[in-house]
Amino acid sequence: MRKIGILLVFILAALPAWAAGDTLVIAQGVDATTLDPVNHQETPTGNVTAQIFDNFYRRTPDGKYEPWLGEAKALDDLTWELTVRQGVKFHNGEELNAEVIKFNFDRLLNPDKPLKYSTYFKPIKSVEVTGPYTLKVTTAKPFPLFLTRLTYFWVVPKQYIEEKGDAYFANHPVGTGPYKFVRWVKDQEIVLEANEDYWAGKPKIKKVVFRPIPEASSRVAELMTGGVDIITNLAPEAVDVVNGSGVAEARTVPSIRNIFVVLDVKGEGPLHDPKVRQALNYAVDKKAIIEHVLGGNGVPVGCPLNPYIFGYDEKLCEPFPYDPAKAKELLAEAGYPGGFSFTMGSPSGRYLNDRQVAEAIVGQLAKVGVKVDLRVQEWSSYVGQILERKIPTDAWLIGWGNAQFDADNTLFTLLYGGTVEGGPPQTRFSYWADPAFDKAVLEAQSVVDQTKRQALYKKALERVRAGAPWIFLHQQKDIYGVNKRVKWQPRPDELIWAFDAEIVK
Amino acid sequence: MLTYVLRRLLLVLVVVWGAATLAFGLLYLSGDPVNLLLPLDASPEAREDLRRAYGFDQPLYVQYGRYLIKLTRGDFGTSLRSEEPALDLVLVRMGPTLLLAGWGLAFAVALGVPAGVLAAVRKGSLAELATMTLALLGQSIPVFWLGLMLILVFGLELRWLPISGAGSWKHLILPTITVGTFVTASIARLTRSGVIQELRSDHVRTARAKGLAGRVVVYKHALRNAAIPVVTIIGLQLGALLSGAVITETIFAWPGIGRFVLIAVSQRDFPVVQATVVVFALLLALVNLIVDLAYLWLDPRVRYA
Numbered sequence: 001m002r003k004i005g006i007l008l009v010f011i012l013a014a015l016p017a018w019a020a021g022d023t024l025v026i027a028q029g030v031d032a033t034t035l036d037p038v039n040h041q042e043t044p045t046g047n048v049t050a051q052i053f054d055n056f057y058r059r060t061p062d063g064k065y066e067p068w069l070g071e072a073k074a075l076d077d078l079t080w081e082l083t084v085r086q087g088v089k090f091h092n093g094e095e096l097n098a099e100v101i102k103f104n105f106d107r108l109l110n111p112d113k114p115l116k117y118s119t120y121f122k123p124i125k126s127v128e129v130t131g132p133y134t135l136k137v138t139t140a141k142p143f144p145l146f147l148t149r150l151t152y153f154w155v156v157p158k159q160y161i162e163e164k165g166d167a168y169f170a171n172h173p174v175g176t177g178p179y180k181f182v183r184w185v186k187d188q189e190i191v192l193e194a195n196e197d198y199w200a201g202k203p204k205i206k207k208v209v210f211r212p213i214p215e216a217s218s219r220v221a222e223l224m225t226g227g228v229d230i231i232t233n234l235a236p237e238a239v240d241v242v243n244g245s246g247v248a249e250a251r252t253v254p255s256i257r258n259i260f261v262v263l264d265v266k267g268e269g270p271l272h273d274p275k276v277r278q279a280l281n282y283a284v285d286k287k288a289i290i291e292h293v294l295g296g297n298g299v300p301v302g303c304p305l306n307p308y309i310f311g312y313d314e315k316l317c318e319p320f321p322y323d324p325a326k327a328k329e330l331l332a333e334a335g336y337p338g339g340f341s342f343t344m345g346s347p348s349g350r351y352l353n354d355r356q357v358a359e360a361i362v363g364q365l366a367k368v369g370v371k372v373d374l375r376v377q378e379w380s381s382y383v384g385q386i387l388e389r390k391i392p393t394d395a396w397l398i399g400w401g402n403a404q405f406d407a408d409n410t411l412f413t414l415l416y417g418g419t420v421e422g423g424p425p426q427t428r429f430s431y432w433a434d435p436a437f438d439k440a441v442l443e444a445q446s447v448v449d450q451t452k453r454q455a456l457y458k459k460a461l462e463r464v465r466a467g468a469p470w471i472f473l474h475q476q477k478d479i480y481g482v483n484k485r486v487k488w489q490p491r492p493d494e495l496i497w498a499f500d501a502e503i504v505k
Numbered sequence: 506m507l508t509y510v511l512r513r514l515l516l517v518l519v520v521v522w523g524a525a526t527l528a529f530g531l532l533y534l535s536g537d538p539v540n541l542l543l544p545l546d547a548s549p550e551a552r553e554d555l556r557r558a559y560g561f562d563q564p565l566y567v568q569y570g571r572y573l574i575k576l577t578r579g580d581f582g583t584s585l586r587s588e589e590p591a592l593d594l595v596l597v598r599m600g601p602t603l604l605l606a607g608w609g610l611a612f613a614v615a616l617g618v619p620a621g622v623l624a625a626v627r628k629g630s631l632a633e634l635a636t637m638t639l640a641l642l643g644q645s646i647p648v649f650w651l652g653l654m655l656i657l658v659f660g661l662e663l664r665w666l667p668i669s670g671a672g673s674w675k676h677l678i679l680p681t682i683t684v685g686t687f688v689t690a691s692i693a694r695l696t697r698s699g700v701i702q703e704l705r706s707d708h709v710r711t712a713r714a715k716g717l718a719g720r721v722v723v724y725k726h727a728l729r730n731a732a733i734p735v736v737t738i739i740g741l742q743l744g745a746l747l748s749g750a751v752i753t754e755t756i757f758a759w760p761g762i763g764r765f766v767l768i769a770v771s772q773r774d775f776p777v778v779q780a781t782v783v784v785f786a787l788l789l790a791l792v793n794l795i796v797d798l799a800y801l802w803l804d805p806r807v808r809y810a
Contacts, residue, residue: 030768033587040586041542114558119543119551167589186597187760188671211670213758218669221656225664380541380771387540 022206024486024498027219027228031187031212035173036166037154038108038117043494044232048210049154051192051498053175054088056101057150061491061500063256063308063405065151069096069176072150074448077142084133088199090157091180098129103158105137120149142446144453148310148404178203178499187212192498200499208498223248223481229503230486230496234479236295236353248483253490254299255478256308257401258410259351261344261361261471264394266431270340271394277468279330281320283368284361288322290474293356298474303461304400304410306475308492310450311407311457316465320472327368339369345396350379352476358397361471386429399476403493407457411441415469432469513797517790524786528779529572533565538585538773559585576783582776586769591776595762595784601671602761605753606746608677609685610739617689618728618735621696626723628701636693643690648749652683652756669758676757684753688742695738699731706730733803740796744789 028044037049058068070084088096105127108118123143128136139146155176161169173181176199179192190210194203211228213219219231220238224245234242239250263271263280270276286300299306303317331339346358355376362372375393377385385391386398402409417433418426423442426433437460444456480490488501539556556562560571575582581591620640624633659679660668667676703709704727712726713719751763762781769777 033584034589039588111554112558114551114554116543118554119547122548122551170588185672185760186594187601187758187765211758213669214755214764215758217653218656218756218758221661222669225660225668227668378771380773381536384536384540388537 022503023209024205024207024230024501024503025209025211025228026230026232026496026498027211027213027222028232029212029214029216029219032184032190032210034170035181035184035190036115036170037156037173037175038152039115039170041116044212047494047496048190048192049173049175050177050495051179051208052091052173052177052181053154053156054177055151056082056153056155057147059151059405059491059493059495061489063492065148065405069155070101072137072147074146075136077446077448078139080137080139080143080146081130082135082137084135085199086133088176089197090160090176091174091195092157092160094157094159094174096155096176098131098133098135100155100158101135102127102129103161104153104155107156107161108153117152117154120152142448144445144448144450145404145406145408148406179208198499203499204502205498220481223483226483229483230488231481232478232494232496234481236297236479238481239295239479242481248481250479251482251488251490252297252477252479253492254306254308255401255476255494256306256403256405256492257351257399257476258301258304258306259298259354259357259397259399259473259476260304261395261397261473262414262430263469263471264391264431265469269342269394270334270336271342273334274467275330275334276336276340277471278320279327279334279368280365280370280471281468282323282330283327283370284320284364284471284473285322286319286472286474288364289357289360293353293360294474294477297352297477297479299477300473301475302472303464304414304470304472305402305407305461309402309405309407309410311411311444311454311461313458313461316458316461324368331368331370336369339371341371341373342394343373343375343392345375345377345382345391345393347379347382347397348376350382351399352479354397354399357473361397395471401494405493407460408441408445411437411457411460411464412445415464416441430469432467434463434467437463437467510794510798513794517787517794520790521783521786525573525576525779525783526569528782529569532773532775532778533568535773537561538775541772542585572779581780581783584769584777585774586772586777591774591780592784594765594777595780598760598762598765599784601759602747602750602754602763605677605680605684605750605759605761606743608681609688609746609749610743612681612685613688613692613742614739616685617692618696620689620693622700622723622728624693624697625700625704625727626719633697637697640690640693643686644694646686648683648687648752649756651686652679652753655679655683656756671760676759680753680757680759683756684746684749687749688739688746691738691742692735695735696728696731699734700727703727703731729803733800736796736799736803740792743792747785747788 030044032045032048033042034040035049037053054069056069057065059065069088070082073081075081084096084098084101108115108121109124123139123141124137125140126138130136157174160174178195178198180195182191182193184190192208194206196202213222216235220242222228223231224247226247234250242248242250263277265271290296290298290300300319301317302319305312305317331337344358346355348355358374362374365372400410400414414429415432417438418424419433419435419438420442440456440460444453447453478490478494482488485503485505486501487504539552539561543552543555560568579592583589584591584594620636624636627633656668659666666678670676709722709726712722750761751767754761754763766778766781
């Protein structure tokens with residue numbers, strides 16, 4: 001018995017001691033893949049690099065962008081003048097200046113070694129240093145998205161990379177950001193410490209640790225034992241458990257991601273008829289889905305955009321009301337009084353209860369006589385089929401997180417149909433082709449004046465509303481589990497920025 | 506003996522080549538990784554650039570040839586996601602997995618063999634019933650359920666042990682129990698039946714007749730012979746341990762190869778998946794060889810030509 005007692009004391013003394021004092025522990029589903037801030041494609045990686053690096057423009061918590069490491073001014077439609085913030089130093093003491101920014105552009109624009117963020121800066125033709133802290137950027141065509149793309153321009157050190165090489169840098173990052181890199185034990189932890197000399201002020205939290213915990217229930221368990229402070233992707237089913245724990249609570253934010261069903265409008269089937277597509281929009285009860293399938297974690301929308309996104313129009317984005325009678329009426333008018341059937345694809349586990357949302361839609365459409373054959377697939381092959389346009393179904397559920405906060409990213413990428421003479425060919429996602437829509441979206445790409453662009457997007461949204469190429473569902477809400485001792489609010493762009501957080505008790 | 510080992514080593518090479526080829530073929534059939542590497546809104550030119558940079562624009566036989574040539578130098582290329590050497594990424598994570606599998610195996614042997622012997626020696630007693638019931642349970646409980654229950658009891662309720670991550674020996678306890686339970690149960694049941702059979706055999710009866718102590722009879726005469734099938738099952742179970750580790754590693758956020766390769770597969774990170782397959786094939790082939798050699802030691806009648 002005494003031996004057991006000693007053993008117990010020994011074990012109790014060994015409780016995890018991380019999430020204590022002035023350390024913030026953040027648990028995400030996966031580890032970072034690299035710590036090169038411009039060469040990855042994952043939010044969890046971006047969350048780590050955002051602590052170590054600064055971007056040229058930053059995204060404010062409400063989704064707007066503002067100058068950060070510098071400022072850019074349009075001189076004309078093709079030329080921009082960049083002014084770099086003075087007095088900023090990298091963690092190794094290297095100074096930030098125009099040469100460093102030029103090095104960053106060159107690194108992104110090097111065609112022999114494309115980085116994953118290079119694609120955001122393709123329109124740039126040349127970059128020229130004009131003074132110690134000024135540069136001139138020339139673009140091949142008008143580039144109205146330049147400022148928003150500068151939020152992807154995470155600045156890396158020139159000398160350090162030239163000396164140590166890209167590979168070393170990706171594992172031992174040096175930035176100008178609020179936290180300095182300490183160590184990275186792969187798949188175990190990434191430890192960062194406060195940069196006391198941070199140009200924007202001293203961080204309130206001394207130490208930040210990122211831990212990958214892939215299993216959702218293990219993340220919740222760690223949160224409830226106080227082992228971690230912030231967890232991502234809290235399942236709606238776990239919200240009550242977390243809120244009842246006394247230790248932590250669920251915090252939500254409407255995200256930049258919209259969920260919708262793309263309808264294959266080409267060919268001669270019923271989905272080719274706008275009236276039918278309108279009918280489908282009236283036949284789906286968005287509010288019921290949000291309440292019963294998502295635990296309230298969604299906001300219904302009636303267009304491809306949401307309020308964070310430039311180009312959004314409240315009136316044109318009003319959700320289609322749930323009106324099965326009207327749906328039936330429209331179907332009858334279109335010549336399908338007895339309904340019809342089609343196939344629909346859905347991923348499973350990619351978006352908040354995605355498969356269950358798809359199942360709910362199947363049930364609701366059945367009520368107006370439309371029979372849907374649902375085919376659920378694993379994400380990587382699902383998205384592969386969509387990108388390669390080998391989609392075996394007539395409709396497919398998908399989500400779109402417009403991380404650029406600009407209508408172009410959604411409307412051009414997903415709905416542009418290539419009907420404008422001399423314009424770019426049809427893009428990958430949709431088979432919808434509406435000349436007036438295409439003209440407006442294409443024109444908006446070459447106008448730097450934002451008021452004019454807003455008007456063009458309004459025109460485009462009017463066409464979308466009439467054409468109803470998708471079943472518009474909802475804007476997803478992101479759910480985080482947060483220890484009550486942490487003062488921090490989630491942001492729509494999924495960024496967890498420790499510099500904004502504080503430990504209050 | 507030496508020729509036997511050399512011949513077996515040659516066979517290991519063939520196995521590795523087969524596994525490498527299979528991994529290459531199946532991955533290429535599964536589709537294009539470039540689509541998963543770039544944002545959905547990346548331009549077709551950007552996709553083409555990346556495809557060229559990774560050599561995916563070349564014909565399949567050229568890619569396969571390059572792959573094999575590089576393989577002979579131990580070069581699996583760089584990970585498509587992190588751009589680090591694939592083999593390094595795999596080996597770094599192989600350590601924790603082998604550690605976990607090793608501890609799981611040690612746990613299984615340390616608990617399973619005595620439990621099996623106990624059940625055999627006390628055949629028909631309550632001890633046998635209890636041990637075998639537990640063994641049956643151990644073989645029937647799904648790994649993920651056991652892991653979650655351990656987290657619930659020892660992590661959330663009692664707060665005795667850390668429930669995820671790595672870094673100290675305490676982090677090893679729950680994952681070790683989780684990954685080792687199934688194997689413990691198999692070993693216990695196999696040891697029991699082996700020992701029972703041996704206890705009935707002539708040489709044991711002779712040993713007893715000679716007046717040897719019961720303990721010596723059981724451990725020296727019965728267990729040694731009963732150990733041969735147990736060693737076989739240990740060899741076979743290593744595969745089960747490594748695959749059980751995938752689930753265990755996920756539940757306990759253990760930094761091993763299991764969940765790493767799971768992500769690599771879903772992202773079609775070809776070089777990483779290929780390196781993992783080859784390393785695993787090599788490991789399992791070598792373990793099989795070691796098991797065969799262990800027979801020699803256990804049973805001097807076994808001779809390999």
